[in-house]
């Protein structure tokens with residue numbers, strides 16, 4: 648059977664770059680990257696932007712390692728079709744609040760003969776969150792992401808939806824605001840593991856036209872994760888336990904901006920009805936050989952530096 652070709656959009660982002668690296672390491676698919684030739688406001692989930700130089704270095708490095716980098720005006724249908732021809736699976740890793748940038752790609756992908764579209768999800772199971780009772784900025788993002796899936800289906804493309812729970816690095820600034828009593832197991836995925844697991848999910852036959860909610864790093868309670876962090880760092884990690892009413896109050900008090908969406912995650916997580924979890928552990932069943940980065944390595948090398956970056960950015964804002 649000939650190798651499938653995977654094209655990654657928003658490849659220089661956190662999840663995108665980890666996905667490209669794992670595609671290269673895994674060596675199961677041909678790898679392409681869709682590079683944006685202008686046309687869209689530069690965004691990122693965290694608010695920290697990649698410089699043009701950093702991106703250029705990534706593209707040059709990937710080219711040397713066999714990746715085909717295709718430039719296109721991603722707002723322009725006519726420019727997108729030739730850039731997507733030859734792609735079997737199109738993986739989008741666009742940042743939070745850039746969901747709408749995927750619309751032109753969907754129909755162009757259809758016309759270019761792409762088989763499957765993997766939209767940028769990688770959080771809660773948005774199909775459910777979109778119907779939660781309390782409106783908030785994160786639920787708006789959930790509704791948009793759920794709508795994108797419908798548009799993919801309308802275009803007649805296959806899809807794979809990959810919810811990934813909470814990205815550890817976003818929720819570790821201290822005092823850590825625990826969602827609820829911290830005793831329910833949830834999915835934890837750091838960006839490096841989100842990107843890493845995507846090619847494995849894609850390579851699995853059960854991922855075609857399926858929702859595959861992963862715990863790419865770990866499936867643990869808040870308390871288990873924070874206890875592990877304390878043990879690894881050898882110090883106490885300050886934490887506060889916030890119930891639904893506390894999250895609602897914090898949400899009302901948070902000014903508009905990326906932080907409001909993060910607090911909205913707490914609002915949604917703490918009104919999650921029994922039996923309708925916003926996460927699951929698909930990889931335990933379907934990808935038992937896939938291992939998240941060990942926490943002993945992840946916390947000192949990946950999480951703590953990112954927490955410092957995020958705190959510095961929020962402090963400067």
Ligand SMILES: NC(=O)c1ccc[n+]([C@@H]2O[C@H](COP(=O)([O-])OP(=O)(O)OC[C@H]3O[C@@H](n4cnc5c(N)ncnc54)[C@H](OP(=O)(O)O)[C@@H]3O)[C@@H](O)[C@H]2O)c1
Nearest residue numbers: 657658659660661662690691692742743745748767770814
């Ligand atoms: N559950 C959680 O806790 C959590 C946390 C964070 C993110 N997420 C989700 O994970 C997904 C990926 O997020 P990420 O943090 O990996 O992204 P990111 O790192 O913020 O992505 C940045 C990259 O996106 C591309 N980009 C910039 N502006 C764009 C625009 N206007 N339209 C399209 N692409 C643009 C650029 O790559 P190129 O120049 O190479 O195109 C840029 O380097 C999102 O769906 C986000 O909602 C979930």
